[in-house]
Amino acid sequence: MIQGAKTILKNFGQISDVARRDKTEIAKYITKELAAPVSIEEQRLIISAKVNGDVINAKVKKYFESYVICKECHKPDTHVESSARGFLTIVCEACGARYTIKHY
Numbered sequence: 001m002i003q004g005a006k007t008i009l010k011n012f013g014q015i016s017d018v019a020r021r022d023k024t025e026i027a028k029y030i031t032k033e034l035a036a037p038v039s040i041e042e043q044r045l046i047i048s049a050k051v052n053g054d055v056i057n058a059k060v061k062k063y064f065e066s067y068v069i070c071k072e073c074h075k076p077d078t079h080v081e082s083s084a085r086g087f088l089t090i091v092c093e094a095c096g097a098r099y100t101i102k103h104y
Contacts, residue, residue, distance in 0.1 A: 002050055002051075005048070005049070005050060006046055006047060006048055006049070006050075007046075007047040007049065007050060007051040007056070008045070008046050008047075009044060009045040009046075009047070009056060010043075010044055011043075012026075012027075012040070012043060012044055012045035013042070013043030013044075014043075015060060018076070019063075019064065019067075019068045019076070020068075020076075020078075020079065021067070021068065021080070023040050023045075024040065026063060027040055027045060029059075029063050029067070030045070030047070030056075030059055030060075030063075033059045033062070033063075034047060034049065034051060034055075034059065036048055036049035036051070064076070066101065067080070067101060070090070070092035070094065070095060070097055071097070071099060072092060072095050072097040073092060073094050073095040075092065075094045075095070077092060077093040077094040078090050078091060078092050078093065079093065080101075087100050088100065088101050088102070088103060089101070
């Protein structure tokens, strides 16, 4: 939803619940992808720019493909672990696959 010079993502809380990721991590990714500052207010994400809904949907889909969906079994039953060396690893709870990812 666009209000003035801002875009509000009303279902941001639901997105983070489905992804099983922290809202701040998803917000950091969206900030980087859109090159626009964001803030979180309760269950909403407020983007300080006018952004088309299709663009936001594409960025959320890309986040899920890169950081949520398992590349082996294609299920969203994953979590992120951080190693002592600073690497992030996605661990699939369904098939046990593990692979490293770059920081968002």
